[in-house]
Amino acid sequence: MEHIVIIGNGISGVTLARHIRKLSDKKITIVSAETDYFFSRTALMYVYMGHMKFEHTQPYENWFWKKNRIELKKGYVKQVETASKTLHFAEGDTLQFDKLIIATGSKPNKFGWPGQDLNGVMGMYHKQDLEALETYAPNKDVCKRAVIVGGGLIGIELAEMLNSRSIPVTFLVRESSFWNGVLPQGESEMINRHIKNHHIDLRLSTNLKEIKSDDNGNVKSVIIEETGEELDCNVVGLTAGVTPNIDFLKNSEIELGRGVKVNRYLETNIPDIYAIGDCAEQHEAIGNRRPIEAVWYTGRMMGETLAQTICGNKMAYNPGHWFNSAKFLDIEYQTYGWVFGERGRPEYEKHFHWKHEDDTKCITVAFHKDTNEFLGINTFGIRMRHEVFDRWLTEKRDIDYVMHHLSEANFDPEFYSRFENEILKAYTNQLQTA
Amino acid sequence: MSNKLNHSMSLAKPDALDISAKQKVALAIGVIGLFILALALFNTNFPNKAVFLTLSLGLIIGGVIVYSREAYLTKLEGIKNDGVWFKSISSRGVWGWIVGVILTTFYIVLYFFPKYLGLGSDGEANTGLIGLFDPLSQLLSGRNASQWFVYGTLYTVAILAFGYKFILKYRHNRYQQLRTISVMFFQLGFAFLIPEFMYVMNNDLPYYDLKSIWPLNYYIFDEWSVNGFLSNGNIGLALLLFGILSIFVFTPILTYKYGKRWYCSWVCGCGGLAETAGDSFRQLSSKKMYAWKIERWLIHVVLVFSIVMTTAVVYTYLGYDKNDFWLTRGVFISLVIGFLTLVFTAVMVFKRNELGKDAKYGAIGFFIVIALLLIMHFTGTTDHLFYVKAGALRSAYGIYIGSIFSGVIGTGFYPILGNRSWCRFGCPMAAILGFQQRLFSKFRITTNGGQCISCGNCSNSCEMGIDVRHYAQKGENIVRSSCVGCGICSAVCPRGVLKLENDSMKGRINPTEILLGNDVDLMDLVNDK
Numbered sequence: 016m017e018h019i020v021i022i023g024n025g026i027s028g029v030t031l032a033r034h035i036r037k038l039s040d041k042k043i044t045i046v047s048a049e050t051d052y053f054f055s056r057t058a059l060m061y062v063y064m065g066h067m068k069f070e071h072t073q074p075y076e077n078w079f080w081k082k083n084r085i086e087l088k089k090g091y092v093k094q095v096e097t098a099s100k101t102l103h104f105a106e107g108d109t110l111q112f113d114k115l116i117i118a119t120g121s122k123p124n125k126f127g128w129p130g131q132d133l134n135g136v137m138g139m140y141h142k143q144d145l146e147a148l149e150t151y152a153p154n155k156d157v158c159k160r161a162v163i164v165g166g167g168l169i170g171i172e173l174a175e176m177l178n179s180r181s182i183p184v185t186f187l188v189r190e191s192s193f194w195n196g197v198l199p200q201g202e203s204e205m206i207n208r209h210i211k212n213h214h215i216d217l218r219l220s221t222n223l224k225e226i227k228s229d230d231n232g233n234v235k236s237v238i239i240e241e242t243g244e245e246l247d248c249n250v251v252g253l254t255a256g257v258t259p260n261i262d263f264l265k266n267s268e269i270e271l272g273r274g275v276k277v278n279r280y281l282e283t284n285i286p287d288i289y290a291i292g293d294c295a296e297q298h299e300a301i302g303n304r305r306p307i308e309a310v311w312y313t314g315r316m317m318g319e320t321l322a323q324t325i326c327g328n329k330m331a332y333n334p335g336h337w338f339n340s341a342k343f344l345d346i347e348y349q350t351y352g353w354v355f356g357e358r359g360r361p362e363y364e365k366h367f368h369w370k371h372e373d374d375t376k377c378i379t380v381a382f383h384k385d386t387n388e389f390l391g392i393n394t395f396g397i398r399m400r401h402e403v404f405d406r407w408l409t410e411k412r413d414i415d416y417v418m419h420h421l422s423e424a425n426f427d428p429e430f431y432s433r434f435e436n437e438i439l440k441a442y443t444n445q446l447q448t449a
Numbered sequence: 450m451s452n453k454l455n456h457s458m459s460l461a462k463p464d465a466l467d468i469s470a471k472q473k474v475a476l477a478i479g480v481i482g483l484f485i486l487a488l489a490l491f492n493t494n495f496p497n498k499a500v501f502l503t504l505s506l507g508l509i510i511g512g513v514i515v516y517s518r519e520a521y522l523t524k525l526e527g528i529k530n531d532g533v534w535f536k537s538i539s540s541r542g543v544w545g546w547i548v549g550v551i552l553t554t555f556y557i558v559l560y561f562f563p564k565y566l567g568l569g570s571d572g573e574a575n576t577g578l579i580g581l582f583d584p585l586s587q588l589l590s591g592r593n594a595s596q597w598f599v600y601g602t603l604y605t606v607a608i609l610a611f612g613y614k615f616i617l618k619y620r621h622n623r624y625q626q627l628r629t630i631s632v633m634f635f636q637l638g639f640a641f642l643i644p645e646f647m648y649v650m651n652n653d654l655p656y657y658d659l660k661s662i663w664p665l666n667y668y669i670f671d672e673w674s675v676n677g678f679l680s681n682g683n684i685g686l687a688l689l690l691f692g693i694l695s696i697f698v699f700t701p702i703l704t705y706k707y708g709k710r711w712y713c714s715w716v717c718g719c720g721g722l723a724e725t726a727g728d729s730f731r732q733l734s735s736k737k738m739y740a741w742k743i744e745r746w747l748i749h750v751v752l753v754f755s756i757v758m759t760t761a762v763v764y765t766y767l768g769y770d771k772n773d774f775w776l777t778r779g780v781f782i783s784l785v786i787g788f789l790t791l792v793f794t795a796v797m798v799f800k801r802n803e804l805g806k807d808a809k810y811g812a813i814g815f816f817i818v819i820a821l822l823l824i825m826h827f828t829g830t831t832d833h834l835f836y837v838k839a840g841a842l843r844s845a846y847g848i849y850i851g852s853i854f855s856g857v858i859g860t861g862f863y864p865i866l867g868n869r870s871w872c873r874f875g876c877p878m879a880a881i882l883g884f885q886q887r888l889f890s891k892f893r894i895t896t897n898g899g900q901c902i903s904c905g906n907c908s909n910s911c912e913m914g915i916d917v918r919h920y921a922q923k924g925e926n927i928v929r930s931s932c933v934g935c936g937i938c939s940a941v942c943p944r945g946v947l948k949l950e951n952d953s954m955k956g957r958i959n960p961t962e963i964l965l966g967n968d969v970d971l972m973d974l975v976n977d978k
Contacts, residue, residue: 026903037962058904065532066941067732067909074903074918076738179531212525311902316967323971333968340900342943345527345621349900349945398945401898401965409969426897426948428939430623 018042019325020102020110022092023118026311027292029053030318031116031325032085038326043084044110046102048091050142052077056120057311059145060172064179069142095267097285114325117264117275117283117290118318121257121309124165128253130226135234136251139173148176151234152250155182160248162186162237164223165255166193168341171206173252174215175344185216185246187223187239189255197356199379201368202395206343208374213344226251257309259294272296274307279331281321289325291317301334303353310339336408337391338401346375351404352391354381364390367414369441371396371434378438382414389417397434398426418442471519479512489581490566499584506602510610517614526621528941530910538864539729545864553861560852563596589645597656601641604722608636611725618728624936624949628714632721635660640718654681657688660716662695664755665878667851671843672766701885707951708892709882710934717878719871722860723912724935727868731912731937734867740914744874744931751850752880753814757821758846760785764825765832765839782826786819800888803958850875869912873931883930891951892934893958894927896920898965900946907938907947921946924964928957 019035021028024047032043045053058072080087091105095115102110123138125131135151137144152158161177163170166188177184190196193210195203210217222240229235236247259274270276270284274296281289292314297306308314316334323330340349355364365384370377376396382389389412392404403424407417422435468476485505488495495501521529538544558565567577575583579594582602586594612633619625639660647654655677663669669692678685703711713720734740760782767778793815801808825834832839859871872879886892894917901924907917913931917938920927927947939947963972 034962055903055905057902058906061904061906064530065535066528066530067905068534071905071909074905074922078738312899312966315899315964319963319967319975320971323974328974330968330971333971335966335968338898338900338966340902340944345525347943347945398897398948401900405898405965426895426945428622428624428936429949430627432623 016042017113019114020112021045021116021118023047023120024053025056025118025120025292025314027314027318028118030315031291031322034319034322035325036083036085038322044086044088046088046090046092051087051089060176063145063148063176092263095264097268097288115288117294118292119260119294121293122260123253124256124258125253126255128223128225130228133226133228133234134232135249136226136253138253139169140257152177152182154180158182158249160185161250161252162246162248163252163254165253166190167254167256170254171343173254178213178215185218187218187221189222191220195356196358199354199356199366201370202377202379202393205370205374205377209344209346259307261294280324280329281317281332289321291321336405346396347398348395349399350393352408354379354391354393367442367445369438380414380417387413389414400424400426469519472516475512475516475519478508482508482512486578490578492577498581502581502585506606510606513610513614517617521617529618533732541733541865549862549864553857556857556861559596559600560856566596568596590648605636605641607726608721609633615725615728619940622940625940631715632724635716636718636721651681653677654685662700662878663692664759665876667755670759670763704882704885705890708890708934709886712882713872713879713933714935720933723868723872727863730863730868732909734869734912734914736908736914736916747874748880749814751875752877753818755850755877756818760822761825761834762843765834782822786822789818796888803888867912872933873913887928887930891954893950895948895950896924896926897946899924900944902944904943906941906943910937910941924961926957926959
């Protein structure tokens with residue numbers, strides 16, 4: 016029986032294993048050094064906040080794996096020997112495979128800051144990071160202030176986590192406005208204000224210079240690059256993005272870039288070895304996507320696709336229309352299609368922006384300035400239907416059509432206030448004055 | 450239990466969230482209110498009962514109001530679940546068990562030993578706790594209180610006070626606010642005030658909470674109840690007819706249009722208490738597969754039991770021959786069997802495919818009911834059914850289902866099994882509505898394409914123990930008989946994935962294997978397989 020070995024028990028690897036099991040009888044082993052069972056990484060924050068216990072982040076009960084004949088091995092792969100198809104573990108044992116899938120995800124970026132390895136400095140990615148946070152920031156007495164470095168999705172989640180335990184947070188963001196590499200200006204500025212409303216000390220255009228240590232190797236303070244200001248703190252969260260977690264492949268024959276280089280079939284340069292999820296890097300980006308997509312959904316989709324290939328129905332990774340979502344403290348965010356921030360915006364892309372007066376809801380609709388084709392939408396504080404926007408994007412609707420049919424796409428709970436009329440009015444006015 | 454590392458040896462959990470000074474004062478106010486009730490329970494003879502009763506209930510309500518305002522109005526609108534798994538009371542800690550034991554004990558005394566609450570027997574005056582409530586009862590209906598009046602008052606106070614708390618907690622969510630106002634209204638009006646006023650107008654009518662529908666209202670077709678209605682002319686007959694229409698006509702129509710939520714989380718008193726006072730315990734319901742298996746057996750056994758028992762109860766007071774009334778035992782039993790057969794056949798003809806493997810269990814259940822009814826008909830005598838005295842059978846049903854299951858376990862175990870354990874494991878009404886919701890209703894929880902991140906907030910907050918994530922992460926709509934449509938899964942979802950909707954029956958159940966977002970051909974390939 017063919018032995019499929021998957022390194023990594025995240026959403027990519029587990030989706031792949033589940034689909035291979037549905038399609039075939041192959042022997043499947045999932046290897047992980049992080050946890051015994053698959054859990055939802057995106058839910059780690061809720062464990063610290065006390066909304067859930069860790070076991071609740073596990074989407075499948077523990078008996079699931081045996082019942083579906085998916086073997087779980089806890090171990091850290093130290094080396095992949097491609098010629099003999101052997102994995103060598105840090106613990107000393109080995110494992111033979113017929114096909115190998117690398118789905119090891121990411122690790123937090125560290126940019127060589129002085130003091131970045133002190134006690135109390137951590138990312139927020141692995142379960143071990145959560146345990147470290149629990150150790151160094153159990154409450155506001157032990158952790159009198161935390162400093163977060165890096166204004167992205169993980170950074171704001173970490174700020175929300177610490178805030179839930181009343182720990183004062185200073186949030187250092189390199190950009191001039193929160194996540195404005197991705198978000199258009201109006202949205203980004205609304206989130207700036209929302210962060211401040213939560214009593215988080217947001218510092219824009221601010222960089223970390225160094226992290227200072229006390230006598231015991233614990234974090235004592237940080238120094239800010241621009242002003243030289245010293246901020247006393249007990250915890251430093253490094254959330255300046257992630258990189259593929261592939262150091263263990265450095266001495267193998269597998270071709271690496273920033274991630275594991277793969278073609279559209281998710282194959283590496285070595286036969287029978289594949290890579291999916293955060294750690295895979297496309298030779299050429301697909302459409303507007305980045306070569307490395309570190310997103311839950313793309314990991315899942317790669318797993319769904321590769322299962323077909325491995326079970327004899329060779330299939331290219333061919334993602335549909337881009338979508339994503341997040342939550343910034345109390346404000347939900349969804350995006351369908353492409354809406355670019357100031358940076359990297361194609362010259363043909365124009366925006367219509369509407370913001371509610373309560374400053375917690377807004378939308379931005381992107382369209383082609385010549386053809387009026389609808390390109391994408393960002394929505395904050397209003398839920399939208401994935402299926403509807405996916406269809407409109409496929410049908411290449413124009414912005415007029417989308418604005419007049421916006422109510423079809425609304426996904427807010429029953430009895431919520433609706434804003435389609437107000438939005439349409441703003442849209443009509445804006446076009447007339449523009 | 451908890452994954453959290455506890456490096457401290459302190460008995461107080463170092464990471465538990467402290468409450469503010471104002472909340473401590475509010476707690477103290479509420480406890481003083483409860484303490485007055487406790488003093489009354491231990492037979493303190495208050496000089497002016499009306500004043501002390503008002504003081505006690507006022508302090509309890511006031512305490513909850515102040516506490517809630519401090520908890521929610523000091524923060525921005527949003528999901529307020531910080532620390533629910535850290536707090537002792539809401540995570541089966543010491544406080545959870547203490548409250549559970551106190552509530553359970555209260556229910557046992559209430560149902561089986563009301564004299565300890567001070568119920569005067571044989572015309573004696575009430576003393577103790579029940580005596581304290583006499584002034585209010587006199588005010589409303591001109592009679593002294595009973596243990597049920599005390600219970601009803603405290604029940605209503607709990608729904609009103611904690612309903613207020615719930616409304617503040619979800620002040621950004623109008624669905625939550627409206628349904629909470631609805632259960633507060635139905636409890637105060639229909640369960641508490643109207644029956645008292647009905648008594649004032651006509652004191653021969655049996656107590657009748659109009660919104661309590663058979664089989665939840667298990668005694669409505671008992672002989673004393675039916676006689677009570679029938680001996681009261683047109684108004685009595687109208688009420689009895691209303692009771693019959695409620696279950697056979699109103700309920701199916703409303704459930705078809707809105708799902709069982711119209712009742713379970715908008716009207717029902719049990720649901721009302723669970724959603725308000727029980728809200729802090731919703732995450733305690735087990736989502737494990739074995740809990741689901743127990744649930745399915747238990748709730749349907751109770752349903753079978755309650756159909757057979759109600760039939761038996763009616764059966765015992767019907768006559769044999771045509772002389773006294775057209776509805777004889779023979780006619781009645783034929784009607785019941787005929788009706789059940791009609792429902793069963795219709796389901797098997799139209800919904801066989803949706804039921805899948807469960808069709809077998811449904812069939813077994815159906816034939817057990819029919820067999821029991823036939824055995825009853827052919828072995829029953831004037832006062833013995835199933836070889837047991839008919840009266841004993843009736844009271845046993847009342848005690849085991851009405852008292853122990855719904856009260857002692859259903860509410861007493863809130864802090865242990867979660868706030869909907871009665872609704873989930875025992876309520877025959879929920880079983881009937883759920884059966885219809887699963888097979889013949891426009892209601893579903895829609896999953897929003899491929900947006901789920903499997904975080905588990907939805908499952909965690911489902912009071913009915915549904916593993917919502919199991920469906921959401923597959924992109925599949927949630928169509929489950931047990932769903933009471935409280936809408937909290939949708940509220941807590943951080944990615945806007947879930948929406949409660951009434952839409953067409955077509956495509957309501959949409960099993961998928963590849964989610965929206967991937968290559969369209971792949972989706973066709975796998976989903977159409």
